[in-house]
Amino acid sequence: MTAVFEQIFQVGFLAAIIRIATPLAFATLGEMFSERAGVLNLGIEGIILLSAMTGFTAASLSGSLWLGVLVAVLTGMLMGAVHALFTVALGLSQHVCGIGVTLFSSGLAYFLYRLIFGQQSVPPSIKGFKPVAIPLLSDIPILGPAVFSQFTLVYLAIIAVPLAAFVLYRTPWGLSVRMVGENPRAADSAGVSVIATRFQAVILGGALMGLAGAFLTMAQFNAFTFGVVSGRGWVAIALVVFGRWDPWRSAGAALLFAFVDALQLRMQASGLGHIPYEAFLMLPFIFTIVAMAFMSRNAVAPSALLKPFRREER
Amino acid sequence: MSAPLIEMRGITKSFGAVKANEAVDLSVAPGEILGLLGENGAGKTTLMNVLFGAYAPDAGDILVEGKPVAIRNSADALAAGIGMVHQHFHLAPRLTVLENLLIGIPGKSGRIDRAGGLARLAEIGRQHGLSLDPNLPVSALSVGEQQRLEIMKALFRGAKLLILDEPTAVLAPSEVDGLFAALRSMAGQGLGIIFISHKLNEVRALTHRCVVLRHGKVAGRVDDPANTTSAAMAELMCGHEIVPPTKAASAPGASVLTLDRISTAGHAGTPLRDVSLFVRSGEILGIAGVSGNGQRALADVISGMLPPRAGTMTITGKTVTQFAPRELQALGLGRIPEDRMTTGLVTNLPLADSMVLPRIGTKAFSRKGLLNPAAIRAFAEEQIKAYDIRCPGPMVRAGALSGGNLQKALLARELAFDPKVLIVSQPTRGLDIGAARFIHEKFLAMRAKGCGIIVIGEDLEELLMLSDRIAVMYEGRIAGTLSGAEATVAKLGLMMTGAGHTEKAA
Ligand SMILES: Nc1ncnc2c1ncn2[C@@H]1O[C@H](COP(=O)(O)OP(=O)(O)O)[C@@H](O)[C@H]1O
Ligand SMILES: [Mg+2]
Numbered sequence: 166m167t168a169v170f171e172q173i174f175q176v177g178f179l180a181a182i183i184r185i186a187t188p189l190a191f192a193t194l195g196e197m198f199s200e201r202a203g204v205l206n207l208g209i210e211g212i213i214l215l216s217a218m219t220g221f222t223a224a225s226l227s228g229s230l231w232l233g234v235l236v237a238v239l240t241g242m243l244m245g246a247v248h249a250l251f252t253v254a255l256g257l258s259q260h261v262c263g264i265g266v267t268l269f270s271s272g273l274a275y276f277l278y279r280l281i282f283g284q285q286s287v288p289p290s291i292k293g294f295k296p297v298a299i300p301l302l303s304d305i306p307i308l309g310p311a312v313f314s315q316f317t318l319v320y321l322a323i324i325a326v327p328l329a330a331f332v333l334y335r336t337p338w339g340l341s342v343r344m345v346g347e348n349p350r351a352a353d354s355a356g357v358s359v360i361a362t363r364f365q366a367v368i369l370g371g372a373l374m375g376l377a378g379a380f381l382t383m384a385q386f387n388a389f390t391f392g393v394v395s396g397r398g399w400v401a402i403a404l405v406v407f408g409r410w411d412p413w414r415s416a417g418a419a420l421l422f423a424f425v426d427a428l429q430l431r432m433q434a435s436g437l438g439h440i441p442y443e444a445f446l447m448l449p450f451i452f453t454i455v456a457m458a459f460m461s462r463n464a465v466a467p468s469a470l471l472k473p474f475r476r477e478e479r
Numbered sequence: 480m481s482a483p484l485i486e487m488r489g490i491t492k493s494f495g496a497v498k499a500n501e502a503v504d505l506s507v508a509p510g511e512i513l514g515l516l517g518e519n520g521a522g523k524t525t526l527m528n529v530l531f532g533a534y535a536p537d538a539g540d541i542l543v544e545g546k547p548v549a550i551r552n553s554a555d556a557l558a559a560g561i562g563m564v565h566q567h568f569h570l571a572p573r574l575t576v577l578e579n580l581l582i583g584i585p586g587k588s589g590r591i592d593r594a595g596g597l598a599r600l601a602e603i604g605r606q607h608g609l610s611l612d613p614n615l616p617v618s619a620l621s622v623g624e625q626q627r628l629e630i631m632k633a634l635f636r637g638a639k640l641l642i643l644d645e646p647t648a649v650l651a652p653s654e655v656d657g658l659f660a661a662l663r664s665m666a667g668q669g670l671g672i673i674f675i676s677h678k679l680n681e682v683r684a685l686t687h688r689c690v691v692l693r694h695g696k697v698a699g700r701v702d703d704p705a706n707t708t709s710a711a712m713a714e715l716m717c718g719h720e721i722v723p724p725t726k727a728a729s730a731p732g733a734s735v736l737t738l739d740r741i742s743t744a745g746h747a748g749t750p751l752r753d754v755s756l757f758v759r760s761g762e763i764l765g766i767a768g769v770s771g772n773g774q775r776a777l778a779d780v781i782s783g784m785l786p787p788r789a790g791t792m793t794i795t796g797k798t799v800t801q802f803a804p805r806e807l808q809a810l811g812l813g814r815i816p817e818d819r820m821t822t823g824l825v826t827n828l829p830l831a832d833s834m835v836l837p838r839i840g841t842k843a844f845s846r847k848g849l850l851n852p853a854a855i856r857a858f859a860e861e862q863i864k865a866y867d868i869r870c871p872g873p874m875v876r877a878g879a880l881s882g883g884n885l886q887k888a889l890l891a892r893e894l895a896f897d898p899k900v901l902i903v904s905q906p907t908r909g910l911d912i913g914a915a916r917f918i919h920e921k922f923l924a925m926r927a928k929g930c931g932i933i934v935i936g937e938d939l940e941e942l943l944m945l946s947d948r949i950a951v952m953y954e955g956r957i958a959g960t961l962s963g964a965e966a967t968v969a970k971l972g973l974m975m976t977g978a979g980h981t982e983k984a985a
Contacts (some may be wrong), residue, residue, distance in 0.1 A: 240595070337586040340574075344582045347571035354533065354569045355583035355632070356554030477494075477534055 176301030178427060179311035185323045186423035188213075188277045188377040188418075192401035193408065193415045194329050195373030199245075201333065201410055203346040203396035203469040207263025208248045209374055210398030211270030215238040216378030218274040221389040222281055225291045229381055234318070237379035243476045245371020246268055246364070246463040251364040254448065256473030267398070278389060294318065295385035316384040318376065325373070329412040342366045359474045396450075400427070405451050409464045418456075482545055484509045484529070484671040485732045486635050490539035492525055499525040500536070500961070507671040508639060512662065514686035514704060515675045517647065518716055518911035519883045522695040523675050525567065527642045531563040543621035554583070562633025565644040568625050570617045576628055577613035580635050603634050607665055623654040630661070640671040644969055648909055651769045651937055652972060677911045679709040680940075691715040717913045724920045727927055729947045729963075732760035733795075735931040736812075736900045741780055741790035749773040751780065751787070752955040758900065758931040763922065765946030766935040766969050773955035774904065774935045775817070780934070781902045782814040783807040794900060808837050813898030814953045817905050817935075826878030830870060831859035833877045834892045860889035867917075883914035890921055902923060904935040919945060921936055939968045953977045 191212060199206040206212075216237035224233025244266060251262040282289055294316045302313040312323075333339040341362045344352040349359040377397065382389050404422060408415030429445040437445075483506040492500040499522045507513045517523050528534040532550040540547050543559045550556050556563070570579050583595045597613060604610040609631050611624060620628065626646060633641050638742045643662075645653050662685065666672055676682055682689060682704055684851060689701040691712065697716040701707050713721040737757040746753050751773050758764040768774055779785035780792065783804040792800045794810050802810075816822035822831040835844045835855050844855050859873035866887045880888065886906070893901060905920070907915035922932055922945060936942050942949055943966055950960040951974040958974050 256716060335590050337581070337584065337591055338577055338590055340582055343574060343578075344571050347573055350565075351569035351571055351579070352582060354531070354553045354563065354565065355636075356552070356557045357583040358552075358554075466571070468571075 176307055176310050176456060178253070178431060179307065180315070181430065182420065183312055183319060183414070184423075185313060185426050187316075187319045187420045188380045188385070188397055189350075189401060189404065189419040189422060190322045190326065190416050191373045191377035191380065193404045193419050194325055195241075195370035195377070195412055196401050196405045197370075198333075198373070199331070199367045199370035199413050200405055200470055201346045201467055202342045202363045203349065203467055203472060203474075204249065204252055204363055205259045205402075205471055206245070206248055206266075206367060206370060207260060207402070208266025208270065209263075209401055210394060210396070211267030211274075211369055212241050212248075212374045212399050213243045213378040213381070214394045215244060215270040215274040216375035217382040217393050218278050218378075219390050220375070220379040221291065221382035221413065222277070224383055225289060230294055233341060233383050234376070234379045237383075239374070241249040241255070241371035241375025241378065242368045245368040245374070248371070249364045249367040252473065253360055253367065256475055259471050259473075265420050266445060275391060285385065288388045288390055290388040291383070293382075294384040298397075316380075318380045319385050321376070321427040322380075326412055326416040333412060337431050338362075338365070340440045343467075345474075346469050349472075353474070353476060363474075377401075400450075401451060403457055406461050406464055406466075407456055409460075410467060421456070422449055422453060425449045434477060483507060484511075484541070484544060486542040486545075486561050487526070487530060488540045488542070489721060490526060491537045492522075492529055492531055492534060493537055494910075498695045500529065500692075503539070503695070503697055505690050505697075507673060508641070509669045509671055509690065510666050512666050512674055512686045514682040514689035514701075515673055515692065516677060516679075516682060516689055516712065516716055516769070517692035517698075518677065518913055519909070520881050521692040521716070522643055523692055525695075526692070527563060527644055527673065527675065528772070530556065531642060532562055554822070557583075557636045557638075560637060560639035561642070562636060562638030562640065564626065564629040564633065564644065566644040566648065568629055570625055570628065572618035573616060574610050575613065576615050576617060576620070579617055579628060579631055580613075584636075599635060600631070601819060602690045603631055606668070607634060607661060609634070609661060616786075622649045623651070623657070624715055626650070626658070627661075634665075638670070640673065641665065642673045642675075644675045645677075647676055647678060648673070652939060652968075653769070653976070655681070679712050679912070683707070683709065693718055709908060713912050721912055721916060723944075724916065724923055726923055726944075729762060730881070731762040731947065732929060734758065735760045735795050736781070736933070737793045738781070739791045739793075741787045741792060743780060744788045748775045749955045751776045754790070754955070754957055756950055756957060756960075758933055760929045760931050761926055763926050763932045763934060763945050764946045764951055765949040766933060767939060767942055767949055767975060768937075768952035769975050770937055770959075772952045772975075774952055776955070777952070778817065778902055778935060779815070780902050781900075782812065782816075805837075805840075811897075811899035813893035813896070813901040815850065815886075815889050815893055815901070815903040817908075818877070819882065819889060823889050824877045824885060827876060829874045830868075830877045830880065830888060831855050831862075831873035834859045834862060834873075834888055836888075837892070838896065841960035858895070862888070862895060866891045883910045886910060886914065886918065890918060894921060894925060897924075897928070898930055900931045900933075902933045902935070905938075906934060906936065907938070908936075939971050942971075943968065951975055 172287040180385045194207060196206055196209055219240040220233040220237025223231050223236035248262060248266045251257045252259045296314050297317055298314040303309040341357045342351060345362045353359050381393050385392060404418040405415055426449040429448040433442045433445045486506040488504055490500050490503045503526055515523050528866050529536045532553045532555050541550055548559050577596055581591055586592050587595060602614060609627055611628055617625060640897060646658060650658060662672055674686055686704050690697060693716060701712060703893045734757045739755050741754045742752050749772055766774060775783060778785050783802050786801055791798055801808060820826055835858060838844060845851055856873050863873060868884050868887045872886060906918050934945055947963050948960055949966045951958045951971060
């Protein structure tokens, strides 16, 4: 048993947590902005997949990783705008439209990928981002190599958390987002455009989901496969509830999930081989369900979540 | 008089086939308090929503200080100096007072301008005597405080005209005085105020001038409300004379409902503590009190929704303390709840279904475990006719009815089965005089037929007019009981604050 523990708790393990948490953090923050404005975005799974694909394609065709990231972000924003068009401008069901966006984006991702790359026995890969060690900070024992010798996108995710909290809680725009998610009529009568604010929040959310996709295909796997997202979007939706719609808590939830996921990966690789590996794969999801069951009881969703706003209706 | 602050000319607004406003003219001068009167559905709220930019008018112009302005949304209205306190508050309960004030206000170097907001808040406090703790979440505020916040929000944005849509409907009588004092002081400083109400005594006490709407049109104007009789204004509103109901001399019979030292626990709101009271057949017992002093628990205990922790309750001599609502109904208890929309009816179902809901399983409406839609419909149609419930038909969604018509539907549902005891909460809250009078007449008719009625209310004049006896609730107890003859607004008001305790059991 001690051998297992030694294998688990080492620098590599910490680094793995950070890496697993990064796309989840982007996705969770993205979903959080959308939901804080009152729009559930079930399109998240498909949006991450499509951005992962477009970003990868752009990077692989142009040779520029940062161009790939930009394309992924723009893809996320575009799909966010599509979702907002249906749910905010037209006021249609957020559940139905979100699932529609996921199905459409996934289908489109597969289709375009086949169209561009054809059917290949070995999926094409790119040279992804290289870890960048931050001078001085990376010399801190344990924490240095684990946290400060990572991909630039990881640093971006780390910065994104306080930034999101600042935007949400300290800026007039963030206040508008919270207000349209709580009581859109109050925002409207205070002269804030509910439609515009919700559009902006959903599009910003899409951009963050795009970053999650970019990380998967340009830093983590350096290739696009059809299972590259494998439920991370759905997990992010749960993590937003777990994180009570707060940037800090949401990021904490992502870290916790990543911890359990990294743990199960290590357990798979360690001497517990007689247990089928699928059993370990279930762990993070079981953890999510249990955590949700305990934590979501006193989690209160934004009051106007799921509710379209039409001014002349009562 | 100086030039009008705001002028509306020929405003017309339709919702589908309903003409909510038709060629309405109205103006307010600086420092003037204008009353806007009218029955439910007369178009008052719609007109003000047009002025505030929430609704686009089909025709008509709005002038601010003599200049025509286009008001396309609330931002335009705010920029023109128009602020509005809606009937249902526009606040986010989970955000703080300050955040609710600062919404839509541009920040300072990209951030929310907290310091500026606090300074402005202090200024409003000095100028108008209004203040609140800026860091409290709105959910921690009382209804009166939330209203104050709404007024502060308008002032915060530099409103020159303040619209208040039925502000007193949600306030206790003592809070109304405070509101009026604040409004008078604001008018004294040159603000124009539009005050919507259908309580004529309030309008007469507060306003300088009135506009009366009926069916969307201006039915008349009153230039000197203080010296105009309520009857004359009521006639303008309704289009016909309103005669006060005649109340026969009281002739109470035996007690039909008795509560003996009832206490409760585990209830949202104030629990009951040692409450004893009775109501006799052919008698109306009023329950006065500032809301939140245990009235909810009292109504819930009597209707069987909240089992008491101690004490006994009897109906016509039978002990029913732990009975379920259905069993109580079978014994002849009728209930009209305080909240028509949530406890009273199922707003998304057809009106007919809601009208038979308490008796849905009885032989009258079901056969062999299946509903009898024809009987349900016939019953609803009959009641709609008998009570003049204005609606497109029995199958219309209950939520689409106006408050007065909903209340009539609830009344019809309970009275159709000749209850021996009836408990009603706030029976005419939000209703206009015509609808309220109708409800009062029904209560008095039930009283004449020998029903014992408990009316829980905050409107003391209504209670005084209806009741044979009035008990006052304070902090979950009965603070005292007065006979109809000895009760006055002043005495009751004093008892409602916990002072002037009378040691007489109910
Ligand atoms: N948003 C709306 N949609 C449809 N009909 C409405 C709407 N608002 C008001 N009405 C209708 O317009 C009329 C006037 O309503 P309202 O202005 O609320 O009256 P008041 O405030 O005087 O009670 C009513 O018949 C009402 O049913
Ligand atoms: Mg109204």
